[in-house]
Amino acid sequence: MSHGFYIALSYGISALIVALLIxxxxxxxxxxxxxxxxxxxxxxxxxxTATPKDNAA
Amino acid sequence: MTESLAITRFSDLAxxxxxxxxxxxxxxxxxxxxxxxxAIGLYLSFTTEGDYQQGETVRIMYVHVPAAWLSMMCYTVxxxxxIGTLVWRHPLADVSHKAAAPLGAAxxxxxxxxxxxxxxxxxxxxxxxxxxxxxxxxxxxxxxGLIALNRAMDDPSKAARLSAVLILVGFxxxxxxxxxxxxxxxxxxxxxxxRLDGPTIDPEFLIxxxxxxxxxxxxxxxxxxxxxxxxxxxxxxxAQRRMAARMAGRGT
Numbered sequence: 041m042s043h044g045f046y047i048a049l050s051y052g053i054s055a056l057i058v059a060l061l062i063x064x065x066x067x068x069x070x071x072x073x074x075x076x077x078x079x080x081x082x083x084x085x086x087x088x089t090a091t092p093k094d095n096a097a
Numbered sequence: 098m099t100e101s102l103a104i105t106r107f108s109d110l111a112x113x114x115x116x117x118x119x120x121x122x123x124x125x126x127x128x129x130x131x132x133x134x135x136a137i138g139l140y141l142s143f144t145t146e147g148d149y150q151q152g153e154t155v156r157i158m159y160v161h162v163p164a165a166w167l168s169m170m171c172y173t174v175x176x177x178x179x180i181g182t183l184v185w186r187h188p189l190a191d192v193s194h195k196a197a198a199p200l201g202a203a204x205x206x207x208x209x210x211x212x213x214x215x216x217x218x219x220x221x222x223x224x225x226x227x228x229x230x231x232x233x234x235x236x237x238x239x240x241x242g243l244i245a246l247n248r249a250m251d252d253p254s255k256a257a258r259l260s261a262v263l264i265l266v267g268f269x270x271x272x273x274x275x276x277x278x279x280x281x282x283x284x285x286x287x288x289x290x291x292r293l294d295g296p297t298i299d300p301e302f303l304i305x306x307x308x309x310x311x312x313x314x315x316x317x318x319x320x321x322x323x324x325x326x327x328x329x330x331x332x333x334x335x336a337q338r339r340m341a342a343r344m345a346g347r348g349t
Contacts, residue, residue, distance in 0.1 A: 043218055046157065046217060050160055050214045054160045054207045054211060057207050058203070061199070062320065065320050068324075076337070079334065084344075086336065086337060
């Protein structure tokens with residue numbers, strides 16, 4: 041195998057792992073934000089956000 | 098007076114709600130900077146000369162070495178956060194080391210895979226059980242163990258305390274990784290950048306290497322902030338679901 045094969049595979053594997061990592065973190069954030077929006081939409085709010093004092097802060 | 102003001106400001110930042118607001122403002126800038134650094138780093142990685150001995154395979158170094166540095170830096174960040182969990186019992190410290198573990202595992206996997214792909218054409222073998230390679234493999238297993246532990250326990254604060262103890266015990270592996278090439282006879286080469294007598298590597302290779310290292314570091318901090326933000330949201334979802342279950346229980 042040529043050296044080009046090892047270089048291409050190294051960069052390819054690194055790019056794939058980084059892309060999967062970014063996609064997972066981004067997807068996880070999106071899913072959590074959606075869950076929070078659903079809970080707040082159904083009237084379940086955190087105590088700290090329910091008080092006028094904290095809302096003002 | 099100044100000291101107490103600094104402490105107040107620090108504890109304000111350590112408040113999860115303020116952290117979320119700060120992270121929301123910082124993440125886009127960090128992500129943009131990371132992209133620019135990777136664009137410059139990758140350009141330099143493929144336009145600089147090959148090595149007179151290693152030829153073109155020296156380009157593998159520009160992803161292998163930053164990933165290997167990150168694998169150790171991530172664990173160091175986790176160890177500092179573990180101190181925050183055990184000494185100050187701060188919830189953001191729990192969130193920090195839990196969020197960093199998958200990132201550390203990913204960077205360690207990149208270091209192991211690219212090291213193997215660099216080793217085959219240079220050493221004639223994909224893998225040897227020498228001190229450097231084995232200690233990095235142990236680091237990868239430790240990351241996997243910590244991820245499994247965090248997922249196996251339902252109570253996040255209990256999981257955080259247990260993880261923190263394990264992280265601090267496991268930190269002994271970091272100096273072993275760093276100095277393994279000096280303490281034992283290894284196939285892996287000794288350090289050529291972070292040395293007391295300065296780098297021994299030619300600037301032709303050092304510049305792209307450092308740019309890629311900074312790019313990887315910015316990538317880590319961007320993803321770490323995002324993963325910490327996700328973890329705070331996950332805990333809020335859990336708390337609100339428990340609240341909903343209590344409300345439903347009182348209603349029946």
